Amino acid sequence: MPSTGLCNCWGGRVLxxxxxxxxxxxxxxxxxQLLEKQAExxxxxxxxxxxxxxxxxxxxxDQQALEQFVQVIMEAWVKGVNPKGNSTNPxxxxxxxxxxxxxxxxxxIGYGNLAPSTEAGQVxxxxxxxxxxxxxxxxxxxxxxxxxxxxAILERxxxxxxxxxxxxxxxxxxxLTLGTLVILIFPPMVFSHVEGxxxxxxFYFAFITLSTIxxxxxxxxxxxxxxxxSVYRSLAAxxxxxxxxxxxxxxxxxxxxxxxxxxxxxxxxxxxxxxGGSSGTDGPPRPQKIPISA
Amino acid sequence: xxxxxxxxxxxxxxxxxxxxxxxxxxxxxxxxxxxWALEGRLEWDSSRRFQRDKWALLRNFTCLDGPALxxxxxxxxxxxxxxxxxxxxxxxxxxxxxxxSFFxxxxxxxxIGYGNLSPHTLAAxLxxxxxxxxxxxxxxxxxxxLGRLMLQGMHRCAxxxxxxxxxxAKARLLAGCGALLSGLLLFLLLPPLLFSYMEGxxxxxxFYFAFITLSTVxxxxxxxxxxxxxxxxxxxxxVISLxxxxxxxxxxxxxxxxxxxxxxPGESCSCYHGGSKEDFKPSSWRQGPDGEPEPHSPPPGxxxxxxxxxxxxxxxxxxxxxHGKDS
Numbered sequence: 001m002p003s004t005g006l007c008n009c010w011g012g013r014v015l016x017x018x019x020x021x022x023x024x025x026x027x028x029x030x031x032x033q034l035l036e037k038q039a040e041x042x043x044x045x046x047x048x049x050x051x052x053x054x055x056x057x058x059x060x061x062d063q064q065a066l067e068q069f070v071q072v073i074m075e076a077w078v079k080g081v082n083p084k085g086n087s088t089n090p091x092x093x094x095x096x097x098x099x100x101x102x103x104x105x106x107x108x109i110g111y112g113n114l115a116p117s118t119e120a121g122q123v124x125x126x127x128x129x130x131x132x133x134x135x136x137x138x139x140x141x142x143x144x145x146x147x148x149x150x151x152a153i154l155e156r157x158x159x160x161x162x163x164x165x166x167x168x169x170x171x172x173x174x175x176l177t178l179g180t181l182v183i184l185i186f187p188p189m190v191f192s193h194v195e196g197x198x199x200x201x202x203f204y205f206a207f208i209t210l211s212t213i214x215x216x217x218x219x220x221x222x223x224x225x226x227x228x229x230s231v232y233r234s235l236a237a238x239x240x241x242x243x244x245x246x247x248x249x250x251x252x253x254x255x256x257x258x259x260x261x262x263x264x265x266x267x268x269x270x271x272x273x274x275x276g277g278s279s280g281t282d283g284p285p286r287p288q289k290i291p292i293s294a
Numbered sequence: 295x296x297x298x299x300x301x302x303x304x305x306x307x308x309x310x311x312x313x314x315x316x317x318x319x320x321x322x323x324x325x326x327x328x329x330w331a332l333e334g335r336l337e338w339d340s341s342r343r344f345q346r347d348k349w350a351l352l353r354n355f356t357c358l359d360g361p362a363l364x365x366x367x368x369x370x371x372x373x374x375x376x377x378x379x380x381x382x383x384x385x386x387x388x389x390x391x392x393x394x395s396f397f398x399x400x401x402x403x404x405x406i407g408y409g410n411l412s413p414h415t416l417a418a419x420l421x422x423x424x425x426x427x428x429x430x431x432x433x434x435x436x437x438x439x440l441g442r443l444m445l446q447g448m449h450r451c452a453x454x455x456x457x458x459x460x461x462x463a464k465a466r467l468l469a470g471c472g473a474l475l476s477g478l479l480l481f482l483l484l485p486p487l488l489f490s491y492m493e494g495x496x497x498x499x500x501f502y503f504a505f506i507t508l509s510t511v512x513x514x515x516x517x518x519x520x521x522x523x524x525x526x527x528x529x530x531x532x533v534i535s536l537x538x539x540x541x542x543x544x545x546x547x548x549x550x551x552x553x554x555x556x557x558x559p560g561e562s563c564s565c566y567h568g569g570s571k572e573d574f575k576p577s578s579w580r581q582g583p584d585g586e587p588e589p590h591s592p593p594p595g596x597x598x599x600x601x602x603x604x605x606x607x608x609x610x611x612x613x614x615x616x617h618g619k620d621s
Contacts, residue, residue, distance in 0.1 A: 110511035112409045117515070123501040129509050134553035204419050212408035212424055216514065217414075 003246075024135060096233040098219070103237040106132035107244060109214035113222055131216075140241075144248035166290070167262060176250065176257070183246045187239050191220055194228070210243045317432075393519075393531060400535060403429030404425070404542060406512035410520070440543035448473040477563040481508065492530060493518060507538060508545040 101114045105128060116125050184206065192202030197218065205218040221233040398411045401424060413419045452469035456462040486500025495503070495516065503516040518534055519526050 007434035059360060105511055108405065108510045108512075110407060110506065110513045112407075112513035112515055115513040115515035119498050122498060126505045128512060129505070130549070130552065133509060134549050134556055137553055138556055158321060200416060200419070204423070207423050207426070208407070211405060211430060212510070213402055213405045213426060214512070215407045215409035215412040 020135075024132060096230060097221075100233040100237050101130075102128070103240060104214060105129050106136040107212055107240060107241070108133060109209060109212045111214045111216035111219050113216045113219045140245050140248050143245040144252060165264060169257075169264065172257065176253070179246060180250065183243055187243070191236075193222060194232075195223060197225070201247075206243070209240060210247055212244075326592045336350060397519075397531070397535075399425070399429075399513060400538065402431045404510055405433075406507060406510045406511045406538075408514035408517060410514050410517050436539070437543045437546060440540060441547050442592055444473070444477075444543065444547065474548070477544045481537070481544050485537060485541075490517065492526065493521060493524070504541070509549070510542065566569065 020106065034238075103109075104111050104114075105125060108129075116122050188202035188206040191197070191205060192256065195202075197205070201218060205220070208215055208218070213239050220236045221228050328348065335406065394411060400406070401408045401411075405426075413422050448469055451472065452462075452466045453468055456465035459465045459468075482504055485504050486495075486497050489500035489503060490497055491496055493500075499516060503518070506513055506516075520530055
């Protein structure tokens with residue numbers, strides 16, 4: 001596809017794409033909720049009943065009973081039931097959480113604290129991911145491209161005076177630093193504050209999330225003893241998307257920026273551009289311009 | 295750098311791939327060792343502590359009441375979350391032993407992230423971050439190569455078929471469909487049979503596990519080799535690791551195909567046109583954000599050009615990492 005097509009579609013095609021993306025996420029959230037909620041309620045009730053029966057029957061514990069009990073608890077835990085407390089715990093498959101789950105599927109983060117347990121849910125999950133993952137990639141690419149067209153000034157730098165080049169560079173650097181601060185540094189701090197993690201844990205969570213590894217040992221909004229505002233998990237899902245798009249931008253812009261920096265530095269040292277180009281081999285990995293037609 | 299990459303791309307034959315594969319394996323082994331060393335003791339401690347608590351509880355509370363039970367549950371869940379399986383003797387997949395650490399390394403750098411194991415010491419976490427920072431691009435390079443090898447095989451088949459059929463377009467289509475079907479069979483439809491034999495899942499569960507693994511979503515709700523009651527043969531986990539590697543490359547191709555279909559709805563047939571769209575970024579969908587933003591229309595000499603891109607593509611992230619650390 002020629003790059004001009006891409007630039008044209010940022011106005012015309014991204015908005016529908018965005019809408020389609022969100023609709024797809026909402027659809028997924030709804031269907032997961034539909035498919036999973038009842039099964040979850042059932043297994044939760046069963047767990048409660050088993051717990052009560054356990055309390056009735058074994059007035060005094062022996063080892064076998066305890067092992068059995070542990071097994072029950074672990075099975076419940078694997079199924080996503082929170083064994084602590086009583087049955088009035090908020091559901092794992094309410095809307096916000098379903099949305100969150102859909103987000104973790106299409107971004108391939110896959111925390112695993114929630115996972116479909118019905119066969120229908122599993123089948124749907126497979127096909128949902130099959131379509132959702134490419135969609136997610138396209139969406140993030142468009143976001144990254146759209147942001148990058150703002151940087152198209154970089155392409156026309158050759159015919160500008162050096163002072164304004166420096167100014168542009170500084171603005172860009174400031175913009176990138178601020179964005180990184182707001183999108184990558186600040187939210188982990190908020191998460192650690194809300195969840196009661198240390199900052200190290202918050203940062204670890206952010207990295208594991210944004211690298212799409214998603215172990216699920218730290219997940220926001222899962223502590224049953226805390227009261228979250230209702231949109232908390234949806235906000236977290238939006239943060240994840242923003243963070244991924246921002247990483248896309250940084251990773252595509254970073255080399256370009258570094259290259260420009262080194263060029264400017266060499267120019268100010270009075271070296272010729274040719275030498276700058278040859279010495280750029282160990283620095284920027286992509287010396288060629290990113291094909292953006294401004 | 296560019297010319298170097300292009301030259302490497304052209305001569306990228308079996309030896310280069312083999313060396314890369316060796317580096318990859320060595321890197322995995324490194325991760326295995328470090329995680330093993332860092333996490334093993336802590337996990338053993340937490341397991342021991344849990345056992346001690348359990349016995350103390352058995353002695354002290356001859357008859358349990360509600361709060362005591364809740365505290366017991368909390369302990370069990372905490373222990374389960376921190377990776378100590380609490381029933382009887384556990385399989386080595388669930389612990390920071392060699393096999394478990396290896397599997398953890400695989401699941402980290404492929405970004406599957408099952409989460410049945412996760413680091414708990416600060417040092418291990420820090421190492422995990424840097425391990426992933428280098429390992430994920432490395433993994434992408436390997437997957438790119440594997441995907442390209444698969445595509446080359448497909449092209450060879452297409453050419454041979456084209457000679458036989460005297461209709462290159464038809465032959466390409468046939469080869470593409472054949473590759474698609476054989477891959478589907480080999481990576482998604484047959485492994486569930488193995489899983490159902492080894493793990494006692496039904497076919498659907500096995501298929502679900504296979505897809506969730508290969509798409510790198512990796513919930514961790516189904517895990518192979520985790521049932522302590524079953525005996526697993528030695529080759530089982532190795533075969534699974536290989537399956538993950540090749541299957542991911544293949545599924546990345548498929549998802550790339552869907553991606554190109556989605557981005558260019560008009561020319562849906564052109565995906566078989568030499569398969570070049572999938573050629574240069576078979577796994578970049580995973581890293582999607584920093585991947586190429588759009589599928590290029592295939593130039594005539596796409597092989598040399600795009601192989602260069604394949605090698606080049608994952609490198610920005612490596613370089614960015616280094617630069618970030620330097621500056």
